[in-house]
Amino acid sequence: MLTVEASPGSVERRLAAGELSCPCCAGTLAGWGHARERSLRGPGGKLIRLRPRRARCRSCRVTHVLLAVFALARRADTAEVIGVALTAAARGAGFRSAAAGLGVPASTVRGWLRRFARRAGAVRAFFTALLAAAGPDPVMPAAAGSPVADAVAAIAGAASAVAARWPQLGEALVWQAASAASGGLLLAPGWPAGGRNTS
Numbered sequence: 183m184l185t186v187e188a189s190p191g192s193v194e195r196r197l198a199a200g201e202l203s204c205p206c207c208a209g210t211l212a213g214w215g216h217a218r219e220r221s222l223r224g225p226g227g228k229l230i231r232l233r234p235r236r237a238r239c240r241s242c243r244v245t246h247v248l249l250a251v252f253a254l255a256r257r258a259d260t261a262e263v264i265g266v267a268l269t270a271a272a273r274g275a276g277f278r279s280a281a282a283g284l285g286v287p288a289s290t291v292r293g294w295l296r297r298f299a300r301r302a303g304a305v306r307a308f309f310t311a312l313l314a315a316a317g318p319d320p321v322m323p324a325a326a327g328s329p330v331a332d333a334v335a336a337i338a339g340a341a342s343a344v345a346a347r348w349p350q351l352g353e354a355l356v357w358q359a360a361s362a363a364s365g366g367l368l369l370a371p372g373w374p375a376g377g378r379n380t381s
């Protein structure tokens with residue numbers, strides 16, 4: 183899996199130009215059909231139909247799904263919607279009030295918050311390292327009062343750094359940046375690996 187920009191036209195142009203690299207071996211990726219169509223719930227419960235492009239590496243021949251940056255692996259909601267819930271939790275909201283107004287079942291939001299809370303320290307370390315690596319004089323976020331709030335503050339702090347690092351994202355939204363930086367794995371099992379090897 184590889185995180186790419188939201189615009190399918192731009193992804194096609196870069197595939198055709200050989201500008202996308204294999205995450206396994208850095209070989210050149212070529213178009214290789216499409217993955218199964220799926221629907222994502224965007225802001226306001228709006229359904230977004232998505233048929234992710236697949237690509238195959240010309241060197242190692244491994245195929246990869248090109249996941250748009252607003253999506254997260256194995257999640258039915260966009261990174262932005264999940265980010266709104268995590269931001270509410272960072273401000274002290276419980277899962278029911280974080281779910282209110284999102285059009286997402288409270289049990290789903292509870293699952294996101296639990297998963298994020300379990301890895302909050304590792305997520306904070308990952309994004310803090312990203313922020314620290316980004317510029318000569320990065321502004322480190324102050325302690326925000328809880329592990330979840332600290333992690334969300336680190337993500338927000340790293341977002342502008344990520345925009346500079348993945349210029350194809352254009353004006354990166356905070357949670358799209360978080361999706362890109364995690365390779366779409368923000369809430370996936372095993373990410374970030376150990377939480378320490380972030381260089």
Ligand SMILES: [Zn+2]
Pocket residue numbers: 204205206207208209239240241242243244
């Ligand atoms: Zn390869």
